Each structure stands twice: as C-alpha cells, then as structure tokens.
C-alpha cells in the first residue's frame with residue numbers, strides 16, 4: 080500500500096500494475112444536499128481531499144485545486160434531447176488540462192521536499208502533450224519531455240507542445256504514436272536510464288491525472304439540476320484510454336446520482352465488444368479522425384474491471400458501449416451544425432452519435448455528451464463537414480505568432496536512450 084504522494088511520484092507500480100484506491104470515498108448526504116449551490120473550490124476540495132489524505136497541507140491543496148479549475152465548464156444546450164458539457168475552456172482547449180494542471184501542481188509540491196529533479200516522460204497523439212506542457216510550464220524541479228509523431232498532430236496541437244520552452248522539451252519522432260508510446264514504455268523499463276534520471280509518466284495511468292477528471296461529472300450534475308432537471312442524466316463519454324469514463328464511474332461509486340454511462344468509441348472497439356460479448360480482446364489501434372481515441376488496448380480498462388469486481392453483467396448494466404465509424408462521425412458533425420448550429424469536434428461527435436443511438440432505444444432518456452476538445456484543434460475534419468472555416472478562439476491567436484522548437488528523433492529506443500543519457 081502506498082499513499083497519494085508515492086503513487087503520484089511513481090506513476091506506475093513497480094510490478095507494472097496501476098494504482099487504485101483501497102476504498103472509494105462515500106460522500107455524505109449533507110454534501111449532496113449542498114451540491115446544487117456549492118461553490119466550485121469547495122466542491123473540488125471535498126471530492127479530492129479523501130484521495131489526497133494528509134500528503135498535501137490544507138492551504139496548499141486549496142490553492143492547487145483552485146488553480147486546477149480556474150476556468151469554466153459550461154453545460155450548453157444543443158437541442159431538446161442532448162446537452163454538451165464543454166470541457167475545452169482550459170488553456171490548451173481540451174479536457175486534459177484539468178488532470179495535467181492538478182498533477183503538475185501536486186508533483187511540484189512533492190518535489191519541493193525532494194533533492195532530485197523529476198523527469199516527466201510522455202508520448203502524445205496530440206492533446207496530452209499540449210496539456211502537460213502547459214500544466215508543467217515553469218514548475219520547479221520538474222523537467223518534461225514530450226514525444227510526438229512528426230506530421231501526425233494538427234497545427235494548433237503542434238504549436239501548443241513545441242513553443243513553451245523553459246522546462247519543456249518536445250521530441251519530434253519520425254514515426255507513429257504507437258512508436259512514441261513504445262519508446263516511452265522501454266524507457267521506464269531501462270535500468271541505466273532509471274539510474275540516471277528519476278522518471279515518471281504523465282498519462283492517465285498516473286492517479287493525479289486520472290482522479291480529478293471525476294470533477295466534470297459533479298459539475299455536470301450541478302448544472303443539470305440548476306437547469307431544472309430532476310431525473311439524473313445519461314452521460315456519453317468519448318473514450319480512448321478510458322481514464323475519463325473510469326473517473327466518472329468513481330464519482331458514481333462515491334454516490335453521485337447518474338442514470339447511465341455511454342462508452343462512445345470510434346472503430347477501436349475493444350471495450351464495446353467486451354460489453355456485448357463478455358470477451359475482452361485488445362487490438363492494434365486503427366487510425367481514425369477522432370485520433371485521441373485511437374487506442375486498441377485501453378490502459379484504464381483494468382481499473383474498470385476492478386471497480387465492478389469483474390462482474391460483466393453489472394458493468395454492462397451501467398455502461399452502454401457504442402462504436403461509431405468515421406463516416407458517421409463526419410455526418411454527425413454536418414447534421415448537428417445544420418440542425419442546431421452547434422459545431423462538434425470529432426470526439427464529441429462520436430459521443431453525440433452514440434447518445435443518439437441510445438436514445439432511439441430509450442426514447443425518454445435525456446442526457447449530455449462530454450465535449451472533450453475545441454473543434455479548432457481538428458480543423459481539416461470539421462471544416463470539411465460544416466463547409467466553412469471555424470472561428471478561431473482569441474486565446475489561440477498568439478500561438479500562431481510563435482515558432483515551433485522541436486528536437487528531431489528517430490523512432491527507436493536506442494536513439495531516445497542516447498539522448499536522455501546525455502541530459
């Protein structure tokens with residue numbers, strides 16, 4: 080058993096398993112009575128405190144959580160049946176900002192007490208890199224090294240992860256996202272490297288990145304209630320590594336009243352297949368237009384299994400799985416824009432289409448999607464679907480004035496190791 084501090088610093092357990100809470104905190108009835116009008120910082124503190132325990136002092140924790148959620152998470156109506164919880168109002172326009180900000184601040188706090196510099200090594204298919212770079216920028220005692228596949232991230236994503244400078248370095252790998260991920264995995268296993276650097280990961284394997292994502296579901300419920308709904312919502316979550324959905328399940332297990340979860344996937348459908356057949360077959364990832372969800376073997380699936388004590392029936396009753404093709408995703412972006420004037424990004428569109436299909440079997444079910452990224456991060460796909468340019472949010476404009484600074488890297492571990500040993 081380890082505490083929050085040790086689990087955060089290590090990222091992954093020495094036996095290569097994932098950390099999981101010994102107990103899931105049960106929130107009190109007075110918490111839920113207050114929830115409809117609870118202020119954001121108080122809400123976040125009460126949800127996160129049982130996980131953090133005594134590892135962070137009260138004043139520091141309050142500051143960390145306040146900074147973690149210092150932007151909006153609005154619930155927006157798309158039409159009568161479907162709402163959108165917009166999780167893209169953070170600094171890098173994707174939901175990963177919350178986890179990255181929380182983790183970076185916790186790690187910064189813990190490394191103040193340590194003498195060693197911590198090196199965060201992370202592979203990205205696009206959004207993780209920007210969120211982690213932004214979250215860790217300027218954090219003392221932590222260096223961040225991001226591996227991204229050359230030519231396979233969008234222009235906004237590339238600028239977000241290559242223009243930070245300071246303690247952030249971007250390695251532009253001549254290969255695929257899978258290559259980047261394999262190189263990072265090899266680095267964590269390599270004895271020489273681990274003797275030379277104190278390495279940790281910053282993907283949703285790390286509990287400090289994973290657990291704060293449950294806050295979205297509390298924000299969702301609060302606004303749903305404030306809008307006058309008295310029946311719990313169905314929540315459709317675009318899934319890749321399943322960190323976000325699994326965090327929602329933690330909120331649910333802590334007592335948050337939700338009606339149903341939807342695991343919305345692209346054609347990378349290992350989990351929907353499991354829900355349908357009780358047979359789990361991890362696969363090789365297939366590239367799609369919702370590329371942050373191109374995961375063939377989702378890391379957080381083991382946590383979901385743990386949460387349901389491997390009871391397939393119970394899991395299948397709580398989570399409905401859907402797999403949506405690229406063609407239908409593109410069509411959904413076009414239709415929703417035409418009908419409702421709302422611009423979905425490809426990941427949100429997968430969630431929308433999955434919820435629509437669920438609702439055709441359950442006509443009275445109202446709900447929401449988690450809109451995980453701003454459409455401007457995927458301009459080619461979205462602009463082709465809606466037939467016009469996406470208005471660029473003002474916060475992004477300064478990025479286009481900056482120059483990309485990346486370090487070219489061959490797609491093999493030996494090259495990465497040489498470079499890291501010289502660090």
Ligand SMILES: *Cc1c(COP(=O)(O)O)cnc(C)c1O
Pocket residue numbers: 173174175206207283317318319320321322323324371372426451452
């Ligand atoms: C990372 C990401 C996802 C997938 O989230 P998981 O927690 O890995 O399931 C979905 N949408 C976007 C835009 C993302 O960046």
